[in-house]
Amino acid sequence: MxxxxxxxxxxxxxxxxxxxSKSETNRLLLLQALFPNITLANMSNSDDSEVMQKALKGNDEIVDIHHAGTAMRFLTAYFAVNEGREVVLTGSKRMTERPIKVLVEALQQLGAQISYEKEEGYPPIRIKGQKITAHKVSIPANVSSQYISALLLVAPKLENGIELTLVGEITSIPYIKMTLALLNDLDIKTNFEGNVITVFPKEKVDTKEMVVxxxxxxxxxxxxxxxxxxxxxxxxxxxxxxxxxxxxxxxxxxxxxxxxxxxxxxxxxxxxxxxxxxxxxxxxxxxxxxxxxxxxxxxxxxxxxxxxxxxxxxxxxxxxxxxxxxxxxxxxxxxxxxxxxxxxxxxxxxxxxxxxxxxxxxxxxxxxxxxxxxxxxxxxxxxxxxxxxxxxxxxxxxxxxxxxxxx
Structure with a gap:
């Protein structure tokens, strides 16, 4: 049209x-999938958020997120730590041209099982959910903040949390701080000092409504x-x-x-x-x-x-x-x-x-x-x-x- x-x-x-906000909604949808007693109000009605919601609630082996870049990054981390679940994460033609390698390698450092279905470094990717016990990982600081936020959002559910070192000059700091603030709102302990971000593990959070x-x-x-x-x-x-x-x-x-x-x-x-x-x-x-x-x-x-x-x-x-x-x-x-x-x-x-x-x-x-x-x-x-x-x-x-x- x-x-x-x-x-x-x-x-x-x-x-x-x-x-x-689409950015807040998609972060909170992932946290809600990890901690189901959270409720959300004033959620985004965007396609990206609907795609994210559908992927988190579904049981399909092939998860197609179309053009939703945020969903691709966040779900890569989510499915990597979702023990026992195996999915192929894919998207539109443009999505298969957008790099995912930096995030995949960071998750692999932690012990995740992720492989490329076609071209190395790009979706579609096959993810076999694992229990993750390693907690130290490094990632270039100048990449999309969504890679960094993806790791931070799943960190509370890892046995030992995460200690994430950002290598180089950090970009998009406001989006990283948004992620940490949402974790803090759920009484999940975090620390951001210099180039190191720590998120501590938390098995359960209190029941709470989060207003976007x-x-x-x-x-x-x-x-x-x-x-x-x-x-x-x-x-x-x-x-x-x-x-x-x-x-x-x-x-x-x-x-x-x-x-x-x-x-x-x-x-x-x-x-x-x-x-x-x-x-x-x-x-x-x-x-x-x-x-x-x-x-x-x-x-x-x-x-x-x-x-x-x-x-x-x-x-x-x-x-x-x-x-x-x-x-x-x-x-x-x-x-x-x-x-x-x-x-x-x-x-x-x-x-x-x-x-x-x-x-x-x-x-x-x-x-x-x-x-x-x-x-x-x-x-x-x-x-x-x-x-x-x-x-x-x-x-x-x-x-x-x-x-x-x-x-």
């Missing part, structure tokens, strides 16, 4: 309810809309000023892009700054790479330049996001260059109309480019891809008086 997105609204006003905070990555598109508007007030629920999610850095970053954010009773209010004068920005997104697409599109729409660094993990996401941004922004008339871990956009004042934006089976490509409809009509190809993380995205756009029409 391709959609044409356009609007003649100069002033954006509305209230949006965003469902729970709404997804900050999903909120990023409304920050972009407010930045690109002439005037706007958008309320979004449910958010906390002190969040476990790294993408809450949006509040500070978007201040430089013309958006003021305030909190009251878990309601986040976004307002366009009066008399905002756009100027080029430089951001290090090492800890928040998932909002890079939103930010660069915002800067393009504002007519300003940006230099974004810390983007090395974007090359192994749903698509090579750096290359995809280069191709699609160039179609719109942007002057942009990318390296393996950075992106530079030159200031420009014109935007080509009615351009088809390819989404590469990547939900964030669709959602990041849609706010440009405030500037020019834009066509988003395969618009249904948003369901991966935010199924209600287009309906929420319509509540803000955008026309979203299938073509």
């Amino acid at each position: 391709n959609v044409l997105v356009q609007t003649n609204q100069a002033d954006l006003q509305g209230k949006i309810a965003v469902t729970g 905070e709404s997804d900050w990555s999903s909120a990023s598109y409304f920050f972009s809309l407010v930045a690109l508007s002439q005037s706007a007030t958008i309320n979004i629920s449910s958010y906390k000023a002190s969040s476990l999610q790294g993408d809450s850095a949006l509040v500070k970053l978007y201040q430089e892009l013309g958006v003021n954010a305030s909190f009251e009773n878990n309601l986040l209010t976004l307002k366009k700054q009066a008399d905002f004068q756009p100027k080029s920005v430089t951001f290090d997104l090492n800890h928040t790479p998932d909002i890079a697409q939103t930010i660069v599109v915002t800067c393009f729409g504002l007519g300003i330049g940006c230099h974004l660094t810390g983007l090395h993990t974007l090359k192994i996401k749903e698509t090579d996001r750096l290359e995809a941004l280069y191709v699609e922004l160039t179609k719109l008339g942007a002057s942009i260059s990318v390296t393996n871990d950075s992106l530079t956009l030159e200031p420009s004042t014109s935007i080509n109309k009615n351009v088809h934006i390819a989404t590469y089976n990547d939900h964030r490509m669709a959602m990041a480019f849609a706010p440009l409809a405030l500037k020019v009509p834009i066509i988003i190809d395969n618009a249904e891809v948003v369901s991966k993380s935010y199924p209600d995205y287009w309906e929420d756009f319509k509540t803000l008086q955008f026309q979203v029409s299938e073509i």
Whole structure:
């Protein structure tokens, strides 16, 4: 389904309810599988979380997680420690091109039995669940934080817990801290000192309801809309000023892009700054790479330049996001260059109309480019891809008086 997105609204006003964080939900679903007396509220309704839930509850020998990268990493660890269970974990064509070797080797260090069904280092993988007694393991610190979180989440159920040494400079620290904070909420003891993370074993946890905070990555598109508007007030629920999610850095970053954010009773209010004068920005997104697409599109729409660094993990996401941004922004008339871990956009004042934006089976490509409809009509190809993380995205756009029409 391709959609044409356009609007003649100069002033954006509305209230949006965003469902729970996909990152928190998937971590808590795994913890709930390990400790069934946990209950969850305000869970994400994303495809990724539904896939994760189905895989954890099912008994199939072949577990297909489609495009869900988080599920691939977390379930690799989960099935590796699920004694007596044997599964083949697979996914979409793109998923079979996304590396898993670093996590597999870490689990093998601990004694897990995992083998590759096809190409070494990539899914599909065959996992024979084992009782794990070893507890010391090391992993490169600059890999996807999901590899690290996968090990930490299963650690309480290992006989001796885990002592995980991160080798090199650590990236995506907020996601590691989110994982540890959720463990701590269940009174599971952890320690993060220097480059060593320890999670202590815990046989049982107390019965508890865990409420998932709404997804900050999903909120990023409304920050972009407010930045690109002439005037706007958008309320979004449910958010906390002190969040476990790294993408809450949006509040500070978007201040430089013309958006003021305030909190009251878990309601986040976004307002366009009066008399905002756009100027080029430089951001290090090492800890928040998932909002890079939103930010660069915002800067393009504002007519300003940006230099974004810390983007090395974007090359192994749903698509090579750096290359995809280069191709699609160039179609719109942007002057942009990318390296393996950075992106530079030159200031420009014109935007080509009615351009088809390819989404590469990547939900964030669709959602990041849609706010440009405030500037020019834009066509988003395969618009249904948003369901991966935010199924209600287009309906929420319509509540803000955008026309979203299938073509």
